[in-house]
Amino acid sequence: MTKDRATILETQALSARYGRIEALHAVDLDVGAGELVAVLGPNGAGKSTLLRSIMGLTDSSGTVRFEGEPLPRRDPVAVARRGVVLVPEGRGIFGPMTVAENLQLGAYLIGGRGPAFDQRLERVLTLFPRLKERLDQAAGSMSGGEQQMLAVGRALMAEPRLLMLDEPSLGLAPQVTAEILQTLASLNRGGLSVVLVEQKAPLALQIAARAYVVAGGTITARLDPREITSHDQLARYYFT
Ligand SMILES: Nc1ncnc2c1ncn2[C@@H]1O[C@H](COP(=O)(O)OP(=O)(O)OP(=O)(O)O)[C@@H](O)[C@H]1O
Ligand SMILES: [Mg+2]
Known part of the structure; x- marks a missing residue:
């Protein structure tokens, strides 16, 4: 190093x-x-x-x-x-829940929907526009790549x-x-x-x-x- x-x-x-x-x-x-x-x-x-x-x-x-x-x-x-936040092997997203709900869960780690929540969500959705188009879709119905994006997005909601x-x-x-x-x-x-x-x-x-x-x-x-x-x-x- x-x-x-x-x-x-x-x-x-x-x-x-x-x-x-x-x-x-x-x-x-x-x-x-x-x-x-x-x-x-x-x-x-x-x-x-x-x-x-x-x-x-x-x-x-x-x-x-x-x-x-x-x-x-x-x-x-x-x-x-x-x-320190982990995106686990196999992604660990909640399939029956929507994309938006999965992202909210990431934020709960650091206190849920505080004032900075909307800002963080906006940043994640800018990073992964495909999630923005699918906020109300069941996470488990997305493609593998989209699910991985969600797993990363959810981790970022916890502000690592x-x-x-x-x-x-x-x-x-x-x-x-x-x-x-x-x-x-x-x-x-x-x-x-x-x-x-x-x-x-x-x-x-x-x-x-x-x-x-x-x-x-x-x-x-x-x-x-x-x-x-x-x-x-x-x-x-x-x-x-
Ligand atoms: N829950 C468990 N119970 C018993 N042995 C385990 C458990 N988890 C992992 N191991 C063993 O520990 C060793 C390391 O496993 P680990 O999952 O950390 O490897 P890895 O490098 O992540 O492999 P992969 O690339 O396949 O994911 C392996 O021999 C595995 O069989
Ligand atoms: Mg492994």
Whole structure:
């Protein structure tokens, strides 16, 4: 990380287990304020467990600091209120509810329909015009890409300072994926710090300032995307 940037998120020796399986082992990761960091790695690497441990959605040991202060453990709502919001794997939207209702739920985390609600909603709908046209539609009846946009939009309604996304491209067509990643890049240019978990490494590396590779529950490489010039080079990190 460049030294002139403050650290917004830092994990130290973060470990998590499911019964006898240690899914995450002693992970040290940091994210600079305003930085977009990618987390890459194969299936079962521990990427989701890493995000869930930061959010307090699963038991973990080690420390997680956000803006210099430890984050509460096993209290995801408190973590979100501190400004760390997760767009989970599989999106986690409420299918029978409308798009508007899903967006309102995102805002409830930080106190519901306060005076800033309309402004935030307007910003999200400007970012994702397709949601604006579908406010009264059941969320579950939208296309996969639109549902992912809603998941990101709902997270933004909670006013994160750090947005974490777990494989937002899963199951989406390349065109829609590109659209969503470009939106993330633009949010990041506006100052939002982002942790992007992605298996589609070449896509994530196009917009990330730095990347970590996770495999077998540990960080196996720290990458500068500018140094990755070929798929072969990238593959080495996955299979060594
Ligand atoms: N609830 C659970 N109970 C038991 N084991 C789990 C649980 N969740 C994950 N694991 C195990 O922990 C390891 C890491 O899983 P995790 O979901 O974090 O990987 P991942 O990198 O996100 O994979 P993917 O790319 O497939 O989403 C895997 O071996 C997985 O089987
Ligand atoms: Mg996962």
